[in-house]
Amino acid sequence: MLWYLFNDTEHINTVRKLIRRSWRKMIMYNNQLKQKKKDETISCTSSTSSKIPRGTSGWPLIGETLEFIASGYSSRPVTFMEKRKSLYGKVFRTHLLGKPIIASTDPDVNKAVLQNHGNVFVPSYPKSVTELLGKSSILQTNGPLQKRLHSLIGGYFRSPQFKSRIACEIEDSVKLSLSTWEQRKQPVLLQDETKQITFEVLVRVLMSVGPGEDMEFLKREFQEFIKGIICLPIKFPGTRFYKSLQAKKKLFKMVKNIVEERKLGMEKTGEKSSGSPIDVIHVLLTDMKESSDNPQQLPRLPSDITENIIEMMIAGEDSVPMVMTLAVKYLSDNPVALSRIMEENMTLKRQKAESCDGYAWTDYMSLQFTQNVITETLRMANIINAVWRKAQKDVEIKGFLIPKDWCIMTSFTSVHMDDENYENPYQFNPWRWEKTRGMVNNSITFTPFGGGQRLCPGLELARLEISIFLHHFVTKYRWEAEDDKIVTFPTVKMKRKLPITITPMVVAMRGTPALGRRFFGDSVVQMRSGHHKFMIPLISANGGYDWTLHRYMIFL
Numbered sequence: 258m259l260w261y262l263f264n265d266t267e268h269i270n271t272v273r274k275l276i277r278r279s280w281r282k283m284i285m286y287n288n289q290l291k292q293k294k295k296d297e298t299i300s301c302t303s304s305t306s307s308k309i310p311r312g313t314s315g316w317p318l319i320g321e322t323l324e325f326i327a328s329g330y331s332s333r334p335v336t337f338m339e340k341r342k343s344l345y346g347k348v349f350r351t352h353l354l355g356k357p358i359i360a361s362t363d364p365d366v367n368k369a370v371l372q373n374h375g376n377v378f379v380p381s382y383p384k385s386v387t388e389l390l391g392k393s394s395i396l397q398t399n400g401p402l403q404k405r406l407h408s409l410i411g412g413y414f415r416s417p418q419f420k421s422r423i424a425c426e427i428e429d430s431v432k433l434s435l436s437t438w439e440q441r442k443q444p445v446l447l448q449d450e451t452k453q454i455t456f457e458v459l460v461r462v463l464m465s466v467g468p469g470e471d472m473e474f475l476k477r478e479f480q481e482f483i484k485g486i487i488c489l490p491i492k493f494p495g496t497r498f499y500k501s502l503q504a505k506k507k508l509f510k511m512v513k514n515i516v517e518e519r520k521l522g523m524e525k526t527g528e529k530s531s532g533s534p535i536d537v538i539h540v541l542l543t544d545m546k547e548s549s550d551n552p553q554q555l556p557r558l559p560s561d562i563t564e565n566i567i568e569m570m571i572a573g574e575d576s577v578p579m580v581m582t583l584a585v586k587y588l589s590d591n592p593v594a595l596s597r598i599m600e601e602n603m604t605l606k607r608q609k610a611e612s613c614d615g616y617a618w619t620d621y622m623s624l625q626f627t628q629n630v631i632t633e634t635l636r637m638a639n640i641i642n643a644v645w646r647k648a649q650k651d652v653e654i655k656g657f658l659i660p661k662d663w664c665i666m667t668s669f670t671s672v673h674m675d676d677e678n679y680e681n682p683y684q685f686n687p688w689r690w691e692k693t694r695g696m697v698n699n700s701i702t703f704t705p706f707g708g709g710q711r712l713c714p715g716l717e718l719a720r721l722e723i724s725i726f727l728h729h730f731v732t733k734y735r736w737e738a739e740d741d742k743i744v745t746f747p748t749v750k751m752k753r754k755l756p757i758t759i760t761p762m763v764v765a766m767r768g769t770p771a772l773g774r775r776f777f778g779d780s781v782v783q784m785r786s787g788h789h790k791f792m793i794p795l796i797s798a799n800g801g802y803d804w805t806l807h808r809y810m811i812f813l
């Protein structure tokens with residue numbers, strides 16, 4: 258019967274139609290369900306039953322700010338949130354930095370806030386940040402212009418052409434920097450050193466400035482500028498904020514000159530959008546040109562993109578080196594994870610040495626365990642521990658009322674460190690990501706890069722930089738990290754910048770097994786190359802016995 262049905266074209270067509278119709282119905286029903294669920298989670302009219310979440314406003318004026326800051330300096334920064342969560346539930350009311358705040362440790366509420374398209378929630382930053390950033394910065398822009406900027410930058414950073422070019426440049430910066438560490442008499446301050454590497458990469462990515470006087474000027478003025486991002490916004494000569502504004506003026510002048518020169522250059526050559534862009538300035542200027550040739554195209558970028566460029570320096574400057582530093586810190590404290598990451602990276606290094614091929618960006622990203630280490634570091638480190646948004650109108654989420662003009666703080670740290678979401682959340686365990694293959698960047702319970710429309714456009718660049726750094730670092734050096742502590746206020750930092758003492762991992766001599774054993778006793782491993790066996794004595798460059806290499810050997 259079935260055979261008959263499926264051999265008959267008329268019947269086949271009828272069955273096809275039926276399948277298509279029910280498929281369409283299923284999709285429609287599914288969409289309706291999704292929409293209904295969304296509407297239930299977030300609604301812009303407060304129903305009579307919805308209430309401002311429970312909580313307390315603390316002391317007059319200062320609210321609960323002091324306790325909030327104190328927990329940021331403690332070894333367990335989520336204490337502030339955990340204490341209130343146990344008293345009032347996952348969403349509660351507090352008063353921080355002079356504002357009434359709704360704090361959320363609930364992944365569903367966080368998602369609803371992040372997913373909002375700028376018509377209900379807008380970013381809300383302290384006054385010092387908004388003044389130093391400037392009005393046209395993407396972090397303060399909303400609606401179609403933010404979308405446009407976000408997709409231009411994100412699209413550029415995601416392109417394989419960009420990744421392939423930038424991987425070589427990151428590699429050069431990392432190798433050059435690592436090669437200078439050996440000559441140091443003092444321990445290397447990892448937090449500072451990684452900052453040097455990533456700043457140079459960032460300046461290249463944004464405006465194609467290489468090492469030299471201009472780079473040094475940008476480094477100096479940017480460091481002065483960034484110090485005022487979180488401080489009292491008092492514009493009086495001598496104050497921190499005033500000095501930062503002065504530095505911003507100098508920085509602004511230089512970046513503006515670069516942008517103007519590039520604009521002139523493009524006008525002269527009549528450069529079009531064809532060919533792959535060389536940096537972010539190029540991407541934005543090309544878009545500006547295209548939209549002026551085609552005035553109907555909306556929205557248009559601001560006439561001056563200098564602030565966009567400076568602001569991206571802020572977004573990428575501190576976050577990437579901190580993840581690099583913390584990954585090294587966590588690995589130093591977890592020898593098993595360290596051995597595993599070394600093994601994986603040594604294998605790649607050996608393959609590359611044997612084939613005499615250079616590295617492609619995909620080689621770095623294919624290191625599965627290394628990606629797990631990065632993901633786990635992002636979860637535990639919480640470089641951006643929360644985002645702050647302001648409600649443009651009364652909003653109800655999951656039955657909670659967020660009144661107009663109130664801020665909501667979506668805590669990522671609380672979600673990442675909640676044992677409902679992660680087993681033993683305080684344990685550094687890269688293996689927990691094995692099922693997801695380490696490459697997860699965003700899920701309801703994992704939001705180191707934010708989410709929704711403002712999901713960090715630099716996330717792939719960040720991962721690539723960290724992967725390249727880790728590869729060359731763990732295959733070049735052994736190290737010993739000194740005791741240090743993570744502090745999380747005002748931003749995540751190592752208290753002592755993570756001093757490490759490094760020893761280059763230069764091994765080994767080849768010889769016969771007997772010779773090897775006679776000279777080095779057990780300090781040899783047997784290696785196979787084709788049909789030949791070699792005994793390799795494991796000695797580090799300073800002559801000491803290398804226990805790490807005892808397990809994970811490298812071929813010279």
Ligand code: HEM
Pocket residue numbers: 380395396403407410459569572573574576577580640641644645704705706707708710711712713714715716718719
């Ligand atoms: C590990 C490194 C990084 C982390 C953890 C990180 C995290 C974040 C987070 C959480 C947001 C969302 C902020 C919000 O919703 O208000 C964000 C936005 C942003 N990030 Fe990153 N970021 C990193 C690296 C970078 C890099 C390397 C760049 C660029 C060079 C970059 C550029 C941006 C920009 C431009 C935005 C604003 C997007 C918008 O508002 O539309 N980030 N980042």
